[in-house]
Amino acid sequence: MKTIRVVAAITKAVNEKGETIIFATQRGYGDFKGGWEFPGGKIEEGETPQEALKREIMEELETEIVVGELIDTIEYDYPTFHLSMDCFWVEIVSGDLVLTEHAAAKWLTKEELYSVEWLPADITLIEKIKAAI
Ligand SMILES: Nc1nc2c([nH]c(=O)n2[C@H]2C[C@H](O)[C@@H](COP(=O)(O)OP(=O)(O)OP(=O)(O)O)O2)c(=O)[nH]1
Numbered sequence: 184m185k186t187i188r189v190v191a192a193i194t195k196a197v198n199e200k201g202e203t204i205i206f207a208t209q210r211g212y213g214d215f216k217g218g219w220e221f222p223g224g225k226i227e228e229g230e231t232p233q234e235a236l237k238r239e240i241m242e243e244l245e246t247e248i249v250v251g252e253l254i255d256t257i258e259y260d261y262p263t264f265h266l267s268m269d270c271f272w273v274e275i276v277s278g279d280l281v282l283t284e285h286a287a288a289k290w291l292t293k294e295e296l297y298s299v300e301w302l303p304a305d306i307t308l309i310e311k312i313k314a315a316i
């Protein structure tokens with residue numbers, strides 16, 4: 184099966200109540216339209232995962248980031264491809280998280296993490312994030 188290498192950005196912030204919140208986006212087009220994910224996308228030839236993630240977040244959200252620690256690499260078999268997805272903590276340097284491709288976005292508290300319909304590959308990642316915040 185074909186492997187697709189993807190990078191995803193997990194952004195943490197603190198809300199007015201002092202709770203940690205995580206940025207999630209809803210896919211606006213394609214096979215997984217309507218599903219929730221972390222912004223990011225496919226690594227292109229010659230890019231490091233970190234370079235790919237910076238490029239994707241600029242394209243998808245018009246936002247500049249610094250890529251931090253790797254949280255996990257998700258390996259998941261979809262019916263037609265194998266997904267290998269590097270998931271990084273990121274920090275926003277500048278920009279307003281403008282949705283250029285996504286249908287919607289939400290900041291989720293720890294308790295709200297399961298309130299959206301995540302893409303199937305993301306479920307184990309959500310557990311890790313929940314444990315880390
Ligand atoms: N970005 C992202 N993709 C995910 C997640 N979970 C998951 O299964 N995927 C899958 C969906 C897609 O098949 C693939 C990533 O593709 P993508 O559509 O974001 O790639 P891209 O931004 O380069 O977009 P495109 O140019 O191919 O349209 O990984 C996730 O949390 N974030």
Ligand SMILES: [Mg+2]
Pocket residue numbers: 222223224225239243
């Ligand atoms: Mg994408």
